[in-house]
Amino acid sequence: MQMTFILIYWLGNLQALLAQTAQALPFLILMTLLAGRKGNAALCLWGGRQLLRLDLFCAALSLPLFPLMLLLETLRQPQMPPLADLLVQPASVALLAWLPATLLLWGLLRASRHWPDTTDPAITVYRTTDLRLTLWGCLLALLLFLLGSLLSTGLLLEPPQGMERSNFILLQIRQALHLLFRYLSLAGGAALLWLWYLRHRAPLTDERAFPLAVRWCTVWAVVGYLPSIIDFWSTLLAALLRSLHSGVPFDIMPQMNALILSVLAALAIISWSVFLYRPRKARSLVLQLLPWCFLIIRMAVPLTQLPRL
Numbered sequence: 001m002q003m004t005f006i007l008i009y010w011l012g013n014l015q016a017l018l019a020q021t022a023q024a025l026p027f028l029i030l031m032t033l034l035a036g037r038k039g040n041a042a043l044c045l046w047g048g049r050q051l052l053r054l055d056l057f058c059a060a061l062s063l064p065l066f067p068l069m070l071l072l073e074t075l076r077q078p079q080m081p082p083l084a085d086l087l088v089q090p091a092s093v094a095l096l097a098w099l100p101a102t103l104l105l106w107g108l109l110r111a112s113r114h115w116p117d118t119t120d121p122a123i124t125v126y127r128t129t130d131l132r133l134t135l136w137g138c139l140l141a142l143l144l145f146l147l148g149s150l151l152s153t154g155l156l157l158e159p160p161q162g163m164e165r166s167n168f169i170l171l172q173i174r175q176a177l178h179l180l181f182r183y184l185s186l187a188g189g190a191a192l193l194w195l196w197y198l199r200h201r202a203p204l205t206d207e208r209a210f211p212l213a214v215r216w217c218t219v220w221a222v223v224g225y226l227p228s229i230i231d232f233w234s235t236l237l238a239a240l241l242r243s244l245h246s247g248v249p250f251d252i253m254p255q256m257n258a259l260i261l262s263v264l265a266a267l268a269i270i271s272w273s274v275f276l277y278r279p280r281k282a283r284s285l286v287l288q289l290l291p292w293c294f295l296i297i298r299m300a301v302p303l304t305q306l307p308r309l
Contacts (some may be wrong), residue, residue, distance in 0.1 A: 008072050013299045015069055018062035019098075021190045023149060024183035025055035026105075026142040028191065028220055033131055035216075042123045043209050044256075045115055047216070048134070053108045055141075055252040065259045066091045066098065066152075090152045097148035101141045136306045150176050178228075185224030189272060189291060191217040196288050211279035218279070219292075221272040225265045232262045257301065264298040267291075 029051045036044020068090040077188040111133060116123050123186055128135065150172055159168030195204065236255060241247065252259070272289035273283045282288060 007110065008069070009302075010299075011065065011072065012069055012159060014067035015202065015297075017063050017186065018058045018065070019145075019149075020179075021186040021264060022055055022062060022185040023059065023142075023145040024180060024224075025190070026049055026138040027143065027180075028187045028217075028287065029055065030142075031220075032216070033135060034128070037128060040212060041116075043124050043203060043212060045123070045126070046194070046203060047213060049109070049112045049115070050194060050198065052105060052112060052189060054103040054190060056109055059098070059105055059145075060248055063095075063102055066095055070293070072255040086182035090154050090157070093150035094148045097144045097151060097282060101144035101148065101288055104141050104144065105136055107135055111137075112297055137143045138239075146176055146180060160222035182224050183274075184220045185222070185269065186295075188217045188219070188221030188224065189268075190273065192221060192272070193288055194280055194284060196285060199283055210282075214275050214279035214282040218272055218275040218282075222269045222276070225269050229266050229269070232258065261299055264294045264301070268298075 029048050032044050032050045032051060036048070070089055091123055115134075116130065153172065153176075155169065155172050159165055163171075192214065195217060196208070198204055199210070204213065237261070268291040271287070271294065273289065
């Protein structure tokens, strides 16, 4: 039984990792295309197209994991629930937003064939109106992924007793937006891995283009987790100072689990930040995988709380 739980746990983590990365990538695509309007136009157009491919890849891989996770959870129950109950589960309802978002990314990728030619050395600038369809499409995909995230966490469920429906929805949206910013670290880290995969292709063979692309992706990889880490450590430090001022011993044990998660996230962004100063180090697969190792260990922390059989 415990092995079944662990299998479902890691499949759920894989699905969450892919889904969270796909959810944040449309924002990164928007910023990349907007940044290339003046200067580095060809590189940003190429990068936007590659990020669309990466986003479609992550979204398409996570899509079948929604029903798979629902099926595995159902098989753990003593008896099979009615089909009507399965169709209203959060994982099933989330597909109503996730599927059209994935199809939209596929359409945007096909439409990117009509972008200005990135191999043309004369392409130094472009107008936002040239990519109006892509920009609005990425914004719509971002909203659909956000809606899918809200539905998968139970937006349509009954609010807690005593809380109004409107306040419950606003709370869910605030939490989803906060998490979306955190997912930028996953999107930036995945984009760095994608750059490693494409490192021998033009324009990344250019000595100037590769460092620029690496630094751009690294900024987002570092920024995403940073606010939550700062918030946690400032709260912890304030509690410690209050404890010292009042003379009451400070008990770190209730915060130990969150402290470990925060340290591992900090180690991940420190590993990514190396590429800000040494962007050519991003050609090393070992250094690319190091922050992801910290994130995987971070996912495994809750398993340490399982009772031993």
